[in-house]
Amino acid sequence: MREFLVEITTTVPEGTAEEEVARRRAAEAVRARELAGSGHLARLWRPVGELRSIGVWRAEDETELREKVLGTLPLRPWMTLTVTPLESHPNDPGSAGDTG
Numbered sequence: 335m336r337e338f339l340v341e342i343t344t345t346v347p348e349g350t351a352e353e354e355v356a357r358r359r360a361a362e363a364v365r366a367r368e369l370a371g372s373g374h375l376a377r378l379w380r381p382v383g384e385l386r387s388i389g390v391w392r393a394e395d396e397t398e399l400r401e402k403v404l405g406t407l408p409l410r411p412w413m414t415l416t417v418t419p420l421e422s423h424p425n426d427p428g429s430a431g432d433t434g
Contacts, residue, residue, distance in 0.1 A: 335373065335392040338399055341416040343386040344409050361408040374403045390420075 346355055369375040369391075378389040393399035396417060404410060422429060 335394060337376065337420040338391045338393065338396065339418040339420055340389050340391050340399075340404070341386060342389070343414045344412050345414070346412055358408045358412075365407055369403060369406075374399075 366375055366378070374392050376390040376392055378387055380387050391399060391403060393403050396419060399417065400415075404413075404415060407413070
């Protein structure tokens with residue numbers, strides 16, 4: 335699978351009932367755990383003091399990522415996404431000792 339850096343900003347539409355927001359956020363947590371378990375969500379961070387997320391996601395290609403992975407998130411209709419495909423860097427300390 336290929337890795338992607340995904341920046342997510344979620345904006346709740348004005349006038350949305352708090353119960354709907356709570357329901358979607360709870361469902362989002364469940365779906366994120368499922369995607370992590372299947373290997374699609376590798377890491378997820380929130381920059382200090384910001385209401386956005388930055389994560390490393392995995393999919394076969396960007397189409398699968400957008401449609402079959404991120405598209406299944408309950409909060410997706412409220413999200414703005416920036417997707418950046420990643421590739422290995424020869425100086426990545428995480429790949430030390432790799433031969434291929």
